[in-house]
Amino acid sequence: MEEEARNFINVWLTVLSCVCYCYFISSSLPPGKLRLFSLLPIFSLFAALPLRLSTILPTGITSFFITYKGPLSSSLDSHPDPSKSFFLFILFTCFPIKIRQAQDYHGQPKRVLLLYPCMLYLYVDMILQMPSDEPYLSTSFQDFWGRRWNLTVTNAPQHTVYKPLKSFLEPHLWAAWATAAAVMAAFLVSGLMHELLYYDVTRARPTWEVTGFFVLQGACVVVEVVAKAAVGERWRLSRAVLTPLTVGFMAATAMWLFFPQLIWNGADARAIKECKAFVEGLRPKF
Structure with missing residues (x-):
């Protein structure tokens, strides 16, 4: 230690x-x-x-x-x-x-x-800034990823991938295509960064499941944007229906693609063991 x-x-x-x-x-x-x-x-x-x-x-x-x-x-x-x-x-x-920007008093x-x-x-x-804003109340994929989940980290791919790529593509593509490509690129980069994080922690060969998780989420965001633009407010479901569907989908896909790589390599058990060893090491000093 x-x-x-x-x-x-x-x-x-x-x-x-x-x-x-x-x-x-x-x-x-x-x-x-x-x-x-x-x-x-x-x-x-x-x-x-x-x-x-x-x-x-x-x-x-x-x-x-x-x-x-x-x-x-x-x-x-x-x-x-x-x-x-x-x-x-x-x-x-x-x-x-x-x-925060300074205010002029x-x-x-x-x-x-x-x-x-x-x-x-x-x-x-x-x-x-709060790291998350009640993600269990999310009513859509956009709401979850853009306004509720891990807000401090979400700004990184937004400013370094999404906005620059969208600005670059808009003169060459339709606005909708440029936005969709930028969204997918931002989620892909997030997936690759998590893949690197998983490798650092587990030291095991990447399975690309966590990258697949973020690519899937990016595709869901794009489909959701297209669907909202197509149907407008005519088929808007209530919050009581949207929240369980959104949170349930997030939990199911996370259990399917996000967590298994850590669990199979024993990272969770090792982390618990290290925390116990750290606490045991502190006891004689207090």
């Missing part, structure tokens, strides 16, 4: 060094191909760093934070201005968070500043 802790620290020191490089590149080069090519070595390094760890939870956390989002958004125009804050750049690059700024400690104490839970 001590050796794993040292490896974990070394990995994140390397990550911090890489983020410093990303900050320099983002400050020096405009968004586009040149910045993307300059960051390609960081992509490869971020993909390999989790392999230096051997336990489930540190590996999963590291892989999730640095390979799902990583420096990809640094190559595009989805970061805060690098010249404003190096600290914000680190947070936005390494962690799936959203930076007029009138009595001193009183507002005096209220900040009270606001922080009373409303700290409102400052951080």
Whole structure:
């Protein structure tokens, strides 16, 4: 466990060094191909760093934070201005968070500043974005993936895949085809990122089931959009019907394609065993 802790620290020191490089590149080069090519070595390094760890939870956390989002958004125009804050750049690059835009307060700024400690104490839970928004109440695939499930991470493929690809395709294709292709591409990238995460955790050959799960979900979103456009409001079902259908389909497809790869390779049992060992190791110190 001590050796794993040292490896974990070394990995994140390397990550911090890489983020410093990303900050320099983002400050020096405009968004586009040149910045993307300059960051390609960081992509490869971020993909390999989790392999230096051997336990489930540190590996999963590291892989999730640095390979799902990583420096990809640094190559595009989805970061805060690098010249404003190096600290914000680190947070936005390494962690799936959203930076709130500063608000311009007029009138009595001193009183507002005096209220900040009270606001922080009373409303700290409102400052951080909720990771999910009651996904069990979803009424459609769009509602689930776009507005309720894993909101902090959803922004990554939306800004780095969906929007750029849609903007590129719209001059060449019909708007509906461009949107459908961008949606499928975003879900495909999400599936591949999860496949990499699963490989880091299990160290087993990919079965591509989790990629299939996300491709299936993307296809369902596209079909749903087309169906809504075709029938409009004439055949709109009630929430009491749509919610069980949506949540039931999500649960069924997750049990079919999302979880088996982890269960078959014993990742769940290993994670529980590691948590127990960690707790047992802490007991003599308290």
